[in-house]
Amino acid sequence: MPSFKLLLLPGDGIGPEVMAEVKRLLAWFETRGIATFDYDERLVGGSSYEADGVAITDSTMDLAHAADAVLFGAVGGPKWDGVPYEVRPEAGLLRLRKDLGLFANLRPAICYPALAESSSLKRDLVEGLDIMIVRELTGGVYFGEPKTITDLGNGQKRAIDTQVYDTYEIERIARVAFDLARKRRNKVTSTEKRNVMKSGLLWNEVVTAVHTREYPDVELEHQLADACGMQLVRRPKQFDVIVCDNLFGDMLSDIAAMLTGSLGMLPSASLGEANPATGKRKALYEPVHGSAPDIAGKGLANPLAMIGSFGMALRYSFNLTDAADLLDQATANVLASGLRTADIAAPGQATVGTKAMGDAVLSAL
């Protein structure tokens, strides 16, 4: 029986509640003899700040480096709005991404047919929607230096953030996008603001070169980021894979997720470069939704995005394709049976809580 090392980082808000459902799944896969999971569980984000004064400790980072995969819940909340910038909850997530080299963030935006009605878009525009957003995750304005606030005197301050991209960073994320497109509908939309940003100009040039050199069989289209945002709202089904930088990816993937009406359903994977010797990649899996402080602790959160993130780990990190298919099918069956948490319920439809949804997935398995 294969064995994997996991690090569980439930984080803040609803993070611990949705992670609890994944822990029950780990046990299920073990008792069925599919795999053993050797896992540690640690604090991250605001809860780590409360306990240790930082958003993630060095020893937790060591565990992350040693793990086959990190499962991450969510971080942040108004409670920590006032904490110093360096130790704010998000710093924990950003350090994980940067130090583990997780440059490729895969965010599927899928509209589950059973949930098309909960989209704010008209049904025919989103029914069957299946977009993959490939977001660069370790570069751009998130990490570029200088990143400072300077006191200029006279009551004036100056804030600076720096967007930086090198050729190799764009090349490797482009390859991820083209490789995924080949297994899907063979189309990539590359998105930037080359009409105002030099990084957009380089982005466009490098993606085009990778395409010509290595992926001439894939259809490539370029869209300015503002136009892409518009088109996502107008006619989302025109897209297959969208590739973009860290900041545009943050906005566009959240918008795409919201379109589907299935935000509480959407998983994501953040992957590093393949180790040339073992072929293994560092990886972190997290739901697209946030920490939802308003419903935290009430047992109301939808665990399916966290469960789906574990499903992506089965697929991308553990190579347990059958197990991943089994889990996805169980989720689909639960939805088809009409079970709903509040976030995905139609008006008037009966709803269940986090644990009942987890129970249902387990019994569908």
Next chain:
Amino acid sequence: MPSFKLLLLPGDGIGPEVMAEVKRLLAWFETRGIATFDYDERLVGGSSYEADGVAITDSTMDLAHAADAVLFGAVGGPKWDGVPYEVRPEAGLLRLRKDLGLFANLRPAICYPALAESSSLKRDLVEGLDIMIVRELTGGVYFGEPKTITDLGNGQKRAIDTQVYDTYEIERIARVAFDLARKRRNKVTSTEKRNVMKSGLLWNEVVTAVHTREYPDVELEHQLADACGMQLVRRPKQFDVIVCDNLFGDMLSDIAAMLTGSLGMLPSASLGEANPATGKRKALYEPVHGSAPDIAGKGLANPLAMIGSFGMALRYSFNLTDAADLLDQATANVLASGLRTADIAAPGQATVGTKAMGDAVLSAL
């Protein structure tokens, strides 16, 4: 009879077609004795590049400085994708914004009841929608230095863009937003990414300080930019005024515009600081839609956004409130009568071209 100096810059694509309809309106207002308009017309964008090798000439800039208002059509198109960065079509618009000091970009996103059906959102979510996006327009990543592409050797290049904001730049745009909110529904949503950007942190701090000091009577709320994009798609009517930086404003205003189903209807105003002696502001008015190269030259473009932009000039630059009301009412009547250009027609509805729509507004006047 008051007299005003105008500079008309039709630009590229559908720009000249929609501007032609405004010229007929200028003549109408003159013959009715409402005002005289002394105007020059010049090239900008790709068409200026073709004629003069730059996206806007110095002598055109001189005219812009001397004018009471600039009316701008649209610039750009795939034809000029390959021209050098410094003389690309957009450089003309960016120079106008920067050199005239047009720091405040007002972008109303209004859903005309007659057009609610052409939104991709469900009718009840957008019917009656009326958001004002206040976008900072002369700072941020659009103009910050360094802005470079450097050859690092080894086939590697590095692109850098710089986001810079000073306290005073945030203060003055915040005041525009709060002033507008007081005349509307008294609510401002300030949007940034303070969890990853230092400029977001300063933005949040300065907007909060302006609020506490000068506008405690206005409701202020803060939303992260990615959350704001989501909320625009999910429940747009929660917003009144949204204030944000140049790049977030570019994305969010386009998304908001697309939500309304009325993109071809939406005007915008870009305003400078009031001259302390005369109270006058430099100003540029332009439709939110782009140059639409696919339909350019075919007489199909909707002129109502350009006409509405002229209406904003009547209101904000010429203080001709009655004339502005008259024009807005004429447009509303035309829409109520069922006349549609292709972009705003329901499936199966008969459509008219640019000139017939202009005719209809003139006869409604």
